[in-house]
Amino acid sequence: MPHFRRFQMLWLSALFGSTSLYAQPFYTDDPATTEPDKLHVAIFDEFDGLQSSQYPDLRQNTANFGLSYSPVRTLELDVAAPYVTTYRTAGAQTARGVGDAELGAKWNLHETPPDTTLPALAVSLYVELPTGDARQGLGSGLTDYALNFILQKPLSEATRINVNLGLLFAGNTITEAAGIQTRRGQVYTGGISLLHDATSRLTWGGEIYGGISSAGSDKTQLQGLLGAQYAIRDGLSLCVGVLGGKYGATPQIGGQIGVTIDLPDVLGSSPRAAQ
Secondary structure, eight states: OHHHHHHHHHTOOOOOOOSOSSSTTOSSOOSOOOOTTOEEEEEEEEEEEOOGGGTTEEEEEEEEEEEEEEEETTEEEEEEEEEEEEEEOTTSOOEEEEOOEEEEEEEEEEOOOTTOOOOEEEEEEEEEEOOSOGGGTSOOSSOEEEEEEEEEEESSSSEEEEEEEEEEEESOOOOSSSSOBOSSSOEEEEEEEEEEESSSSEEEEEEEEEEEESSSBSOEEEEEEEEEEEEEETTEEEEEEEEEEESTTSOSEEEEEEEEEEETHHHHOOOOOOO
16 A cells, blocks of 8 residues: 555655545545644554455555645645555565655645635645665665646535546656556556535545556556545544555555644644534
8 A cells, every 4th residue: 555655646646645644534635735834744544455466465554654844835845654564475474664755745836716616726746765675565666756736626615526647757656565566667647536524524525546557567556435534623633434446556445544633733722513
């Protein structure tokens, strides 16, 4: 799934997430950026059952930690690092350790004016550094560069659709056991999510995203996710998701749980009144 997250950042940023740090648990990113007076913290864990083609790798757990900060209102800077555990068949050693760290920037090009259905636009650039041990399969051993275009279209006051289109234009998309594996050529990614605010505290939705490579093995990735965000109080949210997909580059089934924290909001706000 760290490949996942790289996916997340590609288009997704989304996929890498997580981007996507702000959109958890969804990999498809949205145009929003962190408010300049806040530090956005995302902590989440994903456990995946891998496709049979990934044998001897059977399961993978990825614990992610990310920070987002905006020096100005429409520009967000991100940093994220995973801790990965890949469980293998009997007789093969389990791999665990820090994966490849990611640095990113997202620029909100156009915000949606109030009471309109005009789309919002943003673009993000992510760089993944080879901080993971490539010998254990915890990193790619290469520096990766990914560009992602983000569009959000309001359908109503409570419902919106996000569309991501991305390109990994240098590097490798393989980090750990899942993801499109190629050391040459580009990877094209895309995702679409539909989100609905059921209440002022609860947002739920679903997404489909995937990618295709011009070279390498496991050239196709296609995955779906159902998830929700619940605001426990101002600045503190719980995120959960269930995912699954097909093709060798995609986990067969998985689950995600995490929290997002906006500082200093969570330090001084009171719980919201339930609707």
